[in-house]
Amino acid sequence: MGLFKTAALEGLYVIEDFITETEEQELIQAIDSRSWCGNGPLPTFTDFIVKRFKQQKIIDFEDEPNMCIINEYEAGQGIMPHTDAATIFGPIILSLSLLSSCLMKFTHSNNSETQFLTVLPPRSLLIMTKSSRYDYKHSISKDITEWFDGGENGEKQEIIRSRRVSLTFRTVRSSGMDVDISS
Ligand SMILES: O=C(O)CCC(=O)C(=O)O
Ligand SMILES: [Fe+2]
Numbered sequence: 075m076g077l078f079k080t081a082a083l084e085g086l087y088v089i090e091d092f093i094t095e096t097e098e099q100e101l102i103q104a105i106d107s108r109s110w111c112g113n114g115p116l117p118t119f120t121d122f123i124v125k126r127f128k129q130q131k132i133i134d135f136e137d138e139p140n141m142c143i144i145n146e147y148e149a150g151q152g153i154m155p156h157t158d159a160a161t162i163f164g165p166i167i168l169s170l171s172l173l174s175s176c177l178m179k180f181t182h183s184n185n186s187e188t189q190f191l192t193v194l195p196p197r198s199l200l201i202m203t204k205s206s207r208y209d210y211k212h213s214i215s216k217d218i219t220e221w222f223d224g225g226e227n228g229e230k231q232e233i234i235r236s237r238r239v240s241l242t243f244r245t246v247r248s249s250g251m252d253v254d255i256s257s
Pocket of ligand 1: 153158212
């Protein structure tokens with residue numbers, strides 16, 4: 075398992091093979107077989123992931139995520155640049171990628187020319203903290219084919235996008251819990 079710090083962006087990490095292929099398949103089956111929208115405790119199929127966060131000391135016990143959002147991207151879909159709301163969510167954002175690789179772009183909020191790209195391979199865990207979490211916007215393009223030339227051996231890596239599912243774990247801050255986001 076390789077933990078690497080991506081492109082010298084403070085607080086950004088990607089852990090490859092955070093889950094196995096079997097676990098990935100089981101998660102997809104669980105996600106595809108039900109409607110998982112709603113409030114309440116995290117779905118039980120995510121229990122082993124949260125346990126692993128603790129085992130690997132990725133989170134402190136008091137920072138245990140209390141929210142998981144599942145995003146699905148078909149080829150040709152992405153997510154616009156944004157910073158996860160600092161007033162609502164805690165300091166650590168964790169995103170587990172399933173099925174397809176993609177590139178995530180980090181653009182500095184005060185200087186759009188300062189950008190970093192990182193590959194999110196399937197089964198990898200993205201850890202976004204500190205500067206990467208607060209000072210940058212993150213986005214995923216709609217491109218079906220992407221190129222990444224920040225690899226270790228300097229070779230360009232081609233990424234062909236297909237269906238990607240991500241599980242993003244966050245801690246809703248207790249003060250944020252009082253915010254009525256339905257109106
Ligand atoms: O799909 C991802 O990995 C990121 C999702 C995301 O940035 C969000 O839901 O705020
Ligand atoms: Fe986000």
